[in-house]
Every structure is written in C-alpha cells, then in structure tokens.
Amino acid sequence: MDYEPVDVLVIGAGNAAANAALAAHEAGARVAMLETAPVDARAGNSAFTGGAFRFVYDGIDELLKLDPSIADLDLANIDFGTYTTEQYFDDMGRLTDYRCDPDLTEVLIGGSYQSALWLKRHGVKFQPALGRQAFKVDGKFKFWGGLACHIHGGGLHLVAALHAALEKARIPVHYDTTAYQLLTGDAGIQGVKARRGGRSFDLRAKSVVLACGGFESNAEMRARYIGPNWDLAKVRGTRFNNGYGHRMAMDIGAASAGHWSGAHAVQWDMNAPPYGDISIGDRFQKHNYPFGVILNARGERFLDEGLDFHSYTYAKYGHEVMKQPGLFAWQVFDQKIVGLLREEYRIARITKETAGTLEELVTKLTGVDPVAALATLKAYNAAPRPDVPFNPNVHDGFRTIGLPIDKTNWAQRLDTPPYHAYGVTAGVTFTFGGLKVSTEAQVLDTSGNPINGLFAAGEIVGGLYYHNYGSGTGLVAGVTFGRIAGEGAARA
Numbered sequence: 001m002d003y004e005p006v007d008v009l010v011i012g013a014g015n016a017a018a019n020a021a022l023a024a025h026e027a028g029a030r031v032a033m034l035e036t037a038p039v040d041a042r043a044g045n046s047a048f049t050g051g052a053f054r055f056v057y058d059g060i061d062e063l064l065k066l067d068p069s070i071a072d073l074d075l076a077n078i079d080f081g082t083y084t085t086e087q088y089f090d091d092m093g094r095l096t097d098y099r100c101d102p103d104l105t106e107v108l109i110g111g112s113y114q115s116a117l118w119l120k121r122h123g124v125k126f127q128p129a130l131g132r133q134a135f136k137v138d139g140k141f142k143f144w145g146g147l148a149c150h151i152h153g154g155g156l157h158l159v160a161a162l163h164a165a166l167e168k169a170r171i172p173v174h175y176d177t178t179a180y181q182l183l184t185g186d187a188g189i190q191g192v193k194a195r196r197g198g199r200s201f202d203l204r205a206k207s208v209v210l211a212c213g214g215f216e217s218n219a220e221m222r223a224r225y226i227g228p229n230w231d232l233a234k235v236r237g238t239r240f241n242n243g244y245g246h247r248m249a250m251d252i253g254a255a256s257a258g259h260w261s262g263a264h265a266v267q268w269d270m271n272a273p274p275y276g277d278i279s280i281g282d283r284f285q286k287h288n289y290p291f292g293v294i295l296n297a298r299g300e301r302f303l304d305e306g307l308d309f310h311s312y313t314y315a316k317y318g319h320e321v322m323k324q325p326g327l328f329a330w331q332v333f334d335q336k337i338v339g340l341l342r343e344e345y346r347i348a349r350i351t352k353e354t355a356g357t358l359e360e361l362v363t364k365l366t367g368v369d370p371v372a373a374l375a376t377l378k379a380y381n382a383a384p385r386p387d388v389p390f391n392p393n394v395h396d397g398f399r400t401i402g403l404p405i406d407k408t409n410w411a412q413r414l415d416t417p418p419y420h421a422y423g424v425t426a427g428v429t430f431t432f433g434g435l436k437v438s439t440e441a442q443v444l445d446t447s448g449n450p451i452n453g454l455f456a457a458g459e460i461v462g463g464l465y466y467h468n469y470g471s472g473t474g475l476v477a478g479v480t481f482g483r484i485a486g487e488g489a490a491r492a
C-alpha cells in the first residue's frame with residue numbers, strides 16, 4: 001500500500017472526518033485518511049443527508065453571510081425569526097430528558113454558527129429551508145425553529161465540496177481500507193492496524209482521529225445494544241459503519257458514553273432496501289405524519305401524531321413503529337393535506353395506496369385489520385375539537401378530545417377524498433452510544449484521563465443524544481467536533 005507515516009491519521013471520510021482532516025492540515029500537520037468503503041460509496045451517512053443544519057442565528061444578517069441570495073427573496077413575506085443559544089439548549093435538554101452532556105452541548109451550540117461559516121469557506125453552499133421548515137400560510141412563510149438554512153444539494157453536495165477541499169489540500173484518502181485495531185506504545189497512540197483486500201498492515205501516525213460513524217450498519221451490534229428486533233430494522237444510510245471504531249477504542253481502555261440502547265430511527269418506506277440507496281438519499285423517510293393519522297396492524301393509533309413538529313418527534317417515532325406487531329404502520333392523509341406533503345411522498349419507489357372512501361382505503365392497507373382500522377378513523381373524525389384554525393406553522397392546538405390517544409395539534413378530520421396511505425417501517429439513522437470525549441475531542445479512558453494521541457468526532461462520540469434528537473444536529477456536531485479533533489490531533 002502506498003502509505004507514508006503521517007502526523008494525523010483520520011479514520012473515515014464522512015463529514016466529521018473530512019472536517020477533522022482539513023482542520024489538522026490547516027494547523028500544519030501531515031494528514032491521511034482511511035475509508036473502508038470504495039470511492040463510489042465514500043463518506044458514510046454524510047452522503048445520504050438531506051442537509052438540515054441546526055445553528056444559532058440572530059436574524060437575517062447572519063443568514064445573509066451564509067447565502068447572500070436570500071436578499072433576492074420576497075423578504076416581506078418570510079419570517080426567519082431567530083434561533084438563540086438558549087433555544088438550542090432548551091431543545092437539546094428537552095429532547096434528551098436533560099441527559100445530554102452539558103459541556104459537550106455547550107461546545108456544540110457555541111460552535112454551530114462558526115461551523116456553518118467554516119463549511120461555506122470550504123465550498124459548501126447553503127439555502128433557506130422554505131417548504132421544509134416553514135409553510136406558506138396566508139401568503140407568508142414562518143420558520144418554526146432552528147433550521148432556517150440547509151445545505152444546498154444535501155449530503156451529496158456536502159461530500160463533493162469537502163472532498164474537493166481535501167484534494168486541493170492534497171490530503172490522501174485510502175479507500176477500501178478498514179481500520180480495526182489501534183497501535184499503542186508507551187507514549188500513547190502510534191497508528192492503526194488496517195485491512196485491505198484481505199491483507200493486514202500497520203499504518204503509523206502520531207495521532208489518530210476516529211470519525212468512523214456509529215454502529216448502525218452492524219446488525220449484531222444493533223441487536224446487542226439497542227435490543228430485540230433491531231437487527232431487523234432497515235438502515236437509512238451507509239452499510240459501512242461497522243462499529244470497529246467503538247470496539248478498537250474500548251479495547252485499549254476508552255470509556256463509553258451516551259445512550260447505548262438508543263438510536264435515531266424514523267418512519268421509512270416499508271419496502272425500502274435493507275441499507276440506503278444513494279439515488280434516493282433520505283427520501284424513503286415519511287415526515288409529514290403530524291398532519292395525518294398513523295395506524296398499526298391492529299388498526300389502532302398508537303402515538304400522538306401531532307405532539308410536536310416532525311423535527312422534534314421523527315427520530316423517536318421510528319422506535320414506536322418497532323414496537324408494533326409486524327414492525328410496520330400506515331400513515332393516512334386526505335386531500336386537504338396532500339398539497340403540503342414533502343417531495344419524499346412523490347417519489348416513484350413508494351408504498352402507497354389511494355381510495356375514494358375510507359371504507360375502501362382500509363381494505364387496501366396490507367397487514368391491517370380493516371374493520372378495526374375503519375372504526376379508529378371514524379372515532380378520530382367524530383372526536384370533538386376546539387374551534388381553532390389549522391395552522392402547520394405553529395402548535396395550533398387544533399386537537400381531538402376524548403380519544404384513548406389524542407392527537408394534540410393539526411388534527412383535521414379525514415373527510416376530503418381521495419385518501420392517501422403510505423406504508424412505513426422503522427429506518428435506523430445512526431446509533432447514540434459512543435466514546436467518551438473531552439471538550440477538546442480527546443478520547444478519555446475509563447479513569448477519565450485522555451488517551452494520548454486519540455481523538456474522536458461525529459457519531460462515534462457519545463453523550464449528546466438520548467431518546468430523541470432535533471433534526472440537523474448531527475452534521476453540526478460533526479463539523480464542530482471534527483474541527484476541534486483535527487486541531488487537537490495536529491497539536492498532539
């Protein structure tokens with residue numbers, strides 16, 4: 001293998017890894033990267049993302065620095081609002097049952113806007129998330145929280161831009177090369193053992209950054225840590241996040257952190273392939289359920305679809321689907337909502353049924369008890385509601401009253417045919433359990449001391465997410481901790 005010893009060896013080639021490598025290079029280090037995937041499947045989950053990017057902003061001036069073309073929009077009819085540090089903290093606390101590591105969360109939030117600017121400097125483009133995070137009501141868009149801009153072109157653009165920056169910096173990426181063991185000596189980390197094409201070899205480096213994602217692609221680890229049946233879940237993204245990073249660090253005494261039995265899991269087309277398909281990206285997801293009704297095989301509703309905006313419930317509702325018989329559910333909408341449905345509801349590869357009546361629709365929902373389903377939909381329609389208007393941009397309080405599980409917002413009746421239904425199962429996005437790191441992204445050992453020369457960034461870091469997750473946080477965390485890890489590794 002054509003490998004010269006380097007100062008910093010980065011494991012992975014996704015968002016966290018690329019930013020760590022660029023930061024280490026800019027700090028003066030000689031850097032190389034290892035990627036277990038072939039070049040055409042590089043960059044892990046980062047390539048699959050929709051590009052949501054959650055950062056603190058104080059108003060439109062800060063957004064204009066990211067995307068000057070925002071000035072050309074009809075700004076009188078767009079309310080971008082702000083997303084303050086306090087709101088971000090509140091969201092992280094509320095969504096994780098106040099378990100998120102406060103020090104890491106502070107670093108994440110404090111660095112979030114700078115991370116967006118850093119990406120822009122490295123060729124990544126942003127655009128306002130109109131239609132995804134703000135609906136047009138009475139001629140005006142209003143953003144509901146935290147996600148004013150996303151990455152233009154999603155993960156594929158992000159990865160193309162970052163890898164162009166890596167090439168410009170002449171940072172080599174060794175593809176088809178899997179790191180599986182850390183090399184250590186008296187002074188700390190000395191590199192890794194890696195495998196390529198059936199051959200193993202030692203790759204020397206003064207420090208190593210583990211940025212090789214979660215363990216979601218490893219069915220055995222999913223079942224072992226997340227629990228029964230999670231080996232059966234579909235994986236939304238890469239098939240290459242194998243969990244070696246977690247294992248090799250813990251093998252040399254690294255401490256674990258975070259919610260090892262937790263994962264980000266969403267409603268995902270029930271006939272999607274076992275792993276992500278990059279030509280579809282994130283569009284097997286079905287995120288407009290807050291405006292519809294979800295039924296299980298018994299024909300029952302099993303959660304409050306309108307509990308919150310999808311950004312704040314989607315990552316935990318995959319778990320609710322996993323608890324249902326047969327591990328599937330159907331989302332039901334009527335024509336009043338069809339115009340609001342995101343693009344992901346209009347792709348060709350979709351599990352979809354339509355019917356002119358609810359009676360007919362329930363007979364088309366594969367695996368569902370039609371009698372019970374019809375009774376559930378009729379009871380849902382018959383439930384009393386307060387006299388308030390439906391408004392998708394706010395928690396409208398348009399709720400049902402008196403159902404076994406009420407729908408607490410956006411509870412319009414299903415009364416306008418034709419009706420649409422979409423079959424979903426759970427798709428796991430990434431795992432929450434990871435390595436314990438310091439605020440300097442140093443991997444800590446089980447006694448709490450930094451392991452000399454070992455850093456981690458991205459989804460392999462534990463401690464930020466428990467139970468739930470606010471959309472757009474993963475990429476920001478990868479950039480923020482990736483930069484810190486890269487700089488720290490260069491110093492080391």
Ligand SMILES: Cc1cc2nc3c(=O)[nH]c(=O)nc-3n(C[C@H](O)[C@H](O)[C@H](O)COP(=O)(O)OP(=O)(O)OC[C@H]3O[C@@H](n4cnc5c(N)ncnc54)[C@H](O)[C@@H]3O)c2cc1C
Pocket residue numbers: 011012013014015016017034035036037042043044045046047048049050051052053054177178179180211212213214236237238240241242243244245276281282429430457458459460471472473474475476478
């Ligand atoms: C469908 C989908 C949509 C998403 N949408 C968003 C979104 O809109 N916004 C958001 O913030 N987040 C989103 N996410 C989450 C986001 O993808 C992750 O938070 C982020 O990309 C993780 O980056 P990472 O660098 O830690 O890991 P990854 O991008 O997964 O990169 C890990 C890399 O390590 C490599 N690797 C693994 N093991 C080894 C090994 N042993 N040796 C060498 N290489 C190895 C992998 O091949 C991969 O290249 C989405 C995820 C999915 C799947």
